[in-house]
Amino acid sequence: MVLSRCVAVFAALFAALLISVPATAQQAEKRIALVVGNGAYEGAPIATAANDAGLIAQTLQAAGFDVVGARDLDEDALRKALRDFLDKAAAFGPDTVAFVYLAGYGLQLEGETFFAPADARIATAVDVPVSALRVSDYIKRLSTVPLKARFVVLDAARANPFVKTGDPLAGGLALVEAEPGSLIAYNAAPGTVAPPETGAYGAYAQALVEMIREGGLQPAALFDRVRLRVSETTGGAAMPWDDSKIEVPFVFFERNADAPAPAQAEQIATLRDRPLREIGARDAYSVAVERDTLQGYQDFLGAYPDDPMAKRVRAIVAARREATTWRRALSSGTQDAYWSYLSRYPRGPHAADARRRLARLSAPPRPPEAFTALSFDLPPPPPEEESYFDRQVVAFDDPAYALPPPPPGVLAPRPAYIVDIAAPPPEDESFALPVPLFEPVPAYVSAPAYIVAPPDNVIYQNIHNRVVINEINRRVIERPRGPSAAALIGGAAGLGAAALAPRVALPPSLSHRADRHDAGHNADGPRRDRPTLPPGARDERPNGPRIGRPLPAVGAPDPKALPEPRPVANTRPSGDVGGPPDRVRPGDGKAGPDRKAAIDRRPPPDGANPAGPGAGRGNADPADRAALRRERIERREAARAAAKAERPQLRPALDQPQSYRAREGRPGHDRVARPGFEPNGPERARREPANLNREAAGQPPRRGPDSDALQRQQQRLQIQEARQQQRMQMEQQQAARRQQGQVQQQQMMQRQQIQENRQQQRMQMEQQQQAQRQQMQQQQQMMQRQQMQAQQHQQQAAQRQQMMQQQQQQQAAQRQQRQAPPSGGNPNCHPGRPCR
Numbered sequence: 001m002v003l004s005r006c007v008a009v010f011a012a013l014f015a016a017l018l019i020s021v022p023a024t025a026q027q028a029e030k031r032i033a034l035v036v037g038n039g040a041y042e043g044a045p046i047a048t049a050a051n052d053a054g055l056i057a058q059t060l061q062a063a064g065f066d067v068v069g070a071r072d073l074d075e076d077a078l079r080k081a082l083r084d085f086l087d088k089a090a091a092f093g094p095d096t097v098a099f100v101y102l103a104g105y106g107l108q109l110e111g112e113t114f115f116a117p118a119d120a121r122i123a124t125a126v127d128v129p130v131s132a133l134r135v136s137d138y139i140k141r142l143s144t145v146p147l148k149a150r151f152v153v154l155d156a157a158r159a160n161p162f163v164k165t166g167d168p169l170a171g172g173l174a175l176v177e178a179e180p181g182s183l184i185a186y187n188a189a190p191g192t193v194a195p196p197e198t199g200a201y202g203a204y205a206q207a208l209v210e211m212i213r214e215g216g217l218q219p220a221a222l223f224d225r226v227r228l229r230v231s232e233t234t235g236g237a238a239m240p241w242d243d244s245k246i247e248v249p250f251v252f253f254e255r256n257a258d259a260p261a262p263a264q265a266e267q268i269a270t271l272r273d274r275p276l277r278e279i280g281a282r283d284a285y286s287v288a289v290e291r292d293t294l295q296g297y298q299d300f301l302g303a304y305p306d307d308p309m310a311k312r313v314r315a316i317v318a319a320r321r322e323a324t325t326w327r328r329a330l331s332s333g334t335q336d337a338y339w340s341y342l343s344r345y346p347r348g349p350h351a352a353d354a355r356r357r358l359a360r361l362s363a364p365p366r367p368p369e370a371f372t373a374l375s376f377d378l379p380p381p382p383p384e385e386e387s388y389f390d391r392q393v394v395a396f397d398d399p400a401y402a403l404p405p406p407p408p409g410v411l412a413p414r415p416a417y418i419v420d421i422a423a424p425p426p427e428d429e430s431f432a433l434p435v436p437l438f439e440p441v442p443a444y445v446s447a448p449a450y451i452v453a454p455p456d457n458v459i460y461q462n463i464h465n466r467v468v469i470n471e472i473n474r475r476v477i478e479r480p481r482g483p484s485a486a487a488l489i490g491g492a493a494g495l496g497a498a499a500l501a502p503r504v505a506l507p508p509s510l511s512h513r514a515d516r517h518d519a520g521h522n523a524d525g526p527r528r529d530r531p532t533l534p535p536g537a538r539d540e541r542p543n544g545p546r547i548g549r550p551l552p553a554v555g556a557p558d559p560k561a562l563p564e565p566r567p568v569a570n571t572r573p574s575g576d577v578g579g580p581p582d583r584v585r586p587g588d589g590k591a592g593p594d595r596k597a598a599i600d601r602r603p604p605p606d607g608a609n610p611a612g613p614g615a616g617r618g619n620a621d622p623a624d625r626a627a628l629r630r631e632r633i634e635r636r637e638a639a640r641a642a643a644k645a646e647r648p649q650l651r652p653a654l655d656q657p658q659s660y661r662a663r664e665g666r667p668g669h670d671r672v673a674r675p676g677f678e679p680n681g682p683e684r685a686r687r688e689p690a691n692l693n694r695e696a697a698g699q700p701p702r703r704g705p706d707s708d709a710l711q712r713q714q715q716r717l718q719i720q721e722a723r724q725q726q727r728m729q730m731e732q733q734q735a736a737r738r739q740q741g742q743v744q745q746q747q748m749m750q751r752q753q754i755q756e757n758r759q760q761q762r763m764q765m766e767q768q769q770q771a772q773r774q775q776m777q778q779q780q781q782m783m784q785r786q787q788m789q790a791q792q793h794q795q796q797a798a799q800r801q802q803m804m805q806q807q808q809q810q811q812a813a814q815r816q817q818r819q820a821p822p823s824g825g826n827p828n829c830h831p832g833r834p835c836r
Contacts, residue, residue, distance in 0.1 A: 031096070044161035059208075064452075068505050075119060085098075096147050097151075102115050105203075109169060114135065124165055140179070148250070155204050156188070170349035171192065172193050172393070175327045191349060195237040235278060252692065253445045259442075259444035312404060321381055336373070336374060338358050339367035386403065431510050441463040460473075
């Protein structure tokens with residue numbers, strides 16, 4: 001007894017010591033996140049996808065995550081972004097928490113969930129694995145990386161606009177099971193879709209941000225409350241789903257000891273532990289939604305079968321039963337399993353998937369009259385559930401279902417910063433996520449002190465500082481839009497650098513691509529990030545002003561503004577020997593290469609600069625400087641063309657390639673003596689007396705216009721060779737990409753073959769197991785028959801024994817009667833009594 005008390009006291013002291021350990025002594029925790037919002041789909045854009053991604057990214061930044069994110073990614077960019085994030089997670093180590101959020105269109109095909117890139121072209125079901133990304137591939141790879149916890153959130157359960165021909169796809173996302181140490185969450189239950197959003201943000205993203213900022217919630221409890229909030233705000237039209245297998249303690253934010261206790265937490269905990277029959281239909285529905293299990297919904301129907309909410313719960317049960325049945329049919333992978341599904345759901349959402357699987361197994365699509373039906377450990381759907389599968393997509397807000405709205409939930413009203421949240425300012429930079437206005441976190445909620453602070457994160461450093469946050473929000477609103485705005489803001493003083501800090505960094509594979517993309521926007525070509533603008537049009541929206549002065553007009557050059565043409569080799573008139581090597585413009589004072597440098601440095605005419613003469617170029621953006629360079633080049637080319645038209649057509653000597661001079665010796669090409677050439681010798685320019693005097697004096701000959709022309713021609717040849725090499729490199733890169741795509745396709749086919757082989761192996765093992773079960777059942781039946789036969793034999797033997805005993809008793813009685821004397825022989829003897 002004394003020993004047990006000592007052990008208890010020691011355990012209490014040890015727990016108190018653990019609590020009192022400072023946060024800095026705990027294991028440092030690193031947090032990384034990837035946030036993607038795809039909304040620019042052709043024909044069916046999603047207005048809230050990018051805004052939701054920006055809101056989630058900003059909240060994760062405040063929680064200490066090192067966030068990278070982007071919007072409207074095509075297939076190649078999306079694959080590279082996910083690959084970069086997986087490599088980053090592997091490099092960060094086992095004390096890292098990874099968070100992935102994808103907003104856009106999700107698809108499911110044969111039990112797999114796919115995420116559609118912004119450039120997806122999916123006309124039939126065959127195009128899904130080719131054009132979309134299979135999420136399970138990245139989830140499985142992320143699960144192999146040793147991490148503390150993993151979050152994969154798919155805000156993608158929507159009615160997709162793809163697959164208009166052929167067999168349809170099942171609606172929503174596929175029912176899956178989370179890997180150990182992971183949590184996977186959908187914005188709508190498996191097999192269902194969320195309604196279209198009408199505001200600036202989606203209901204799921206808002207609820208997730210609200211519960212993260214609440215603080216102190218473990219992952220499972222946090223997403224349970226997200227489900228309650230979304231069900232309340234959407235009127236039951238969306239029912240989020242999650243599966244959590246995170247065992248380690250984790251919170252996004254901590255609540256201080258003096259923080260007010262949330263009233264709804266105690267209410268939910270009290271209701272959760274009580275039977276549903278004792279708490280009323282309203283609270284029982286909230287508890288069933290929070291549990292979100294098939295058994296929990298069935299318990300509600302058992303307790304309140306006639307309640308108005310029973311119809312809504314039956315719809316939820318129908319969708320979950322069908323998704324679970326299909327999941328278990330896939331796990332079995334046999335033709336009997338698919339026939340069993342089709343016998344239960346002949347027009348179900350996954351009927352086309354089942355027929356595709358049967359065709360792969362060379363089995364008929366219709367179930368035969370005799371086959372081994374699987375029970376799936378679930379009863380078949382009752383007749384009242386069949387009405388929910390007349391349509392391929394299950395939506396709880398479908399008017400055909402006429403479901404009643406859910407009752408008010410047990411959660412507290414939404415906070416003001418969620419109700420009054422404004423749309424983020426428009427974002428013009430390629431791939432960049434919008435930056436919402438940040439609301440400071442309450443003082444009693446803070447990020448854990450043991451996490452490693454992310455680099456250059458002004459939000460994380462000032463989550464309670466309203467002065468700094470207000471200044472950042474002001475600069476976000478007033479930030480100039482356009483591709484060159486970062487260069488101007490980055491050079492500002494004070495908080496100029498902090499104004500860019502809230503912006504989420506792009507993945508490494510997209511940074512250089514975004515630069516090229518924005519450089520293309522500066523030119524007069526088509527705006528690739530705005531497909532609605534025609535080629536050559538400019539964005540004249542008030543929130544996207546041009547930075548710096550406008551581009552000068554580029555057209556036909558003014559002859560008065562052009563410089564005088566430079567002389568070319570051998571264009572001096574006859575007898576002009578020993579003259580100056582180059583004509584000098586009056587007042588110029590420069591000749592030869594110095595004159596070229598002076599022309600390059602000469603400012604443009606006043607009419608070409610709207611800012612006025614003498615306006616400096618230090619504040620102009622790169623696009624303006626590029627236009628000025630193009631203008632100078634065009635003026636220089638026009639001057640050369642004019643000079644070429646004025647000079648006589650003489651054959652040059654040194655500034656022509658060797659192949660041209662070689663043609664002079666062919667038949668039909670007579671040599672004609674011209675001024676400046678030796679009539680009978682090799683065609684070369686005569687040395688001028690000035691050069692002869694310089695050589696006699698031991699000085700190098702003066703370089704004339706011929707050497708300048710030759711040098712320019714060599715430079716042009718070098719530029720052409722460089723461009724040709726660049727084209728060759730681009731062709732090689734394209735060939736390498738094609739080869740890489742073929743390799744990836746082969747790898748995909750190999751993975752499919754491996755999966756099919758595994759499925760066949762599973763089918764064989766299941767068939768063997770089923771045969772073994774049948775043998776065991778037969779043996780059990782034989783043993784039961786033998787036992788019954790033995791019992792019958794025992795009963796018959798007992799009956800025979802009883803009959804023999806009765807016969808013996810009768811025979812003994814008869815003998816006694818025969819042995820008894822007659823009644824008249826002895827007066828003391830009576831029949832049936834012994835004689836005295």
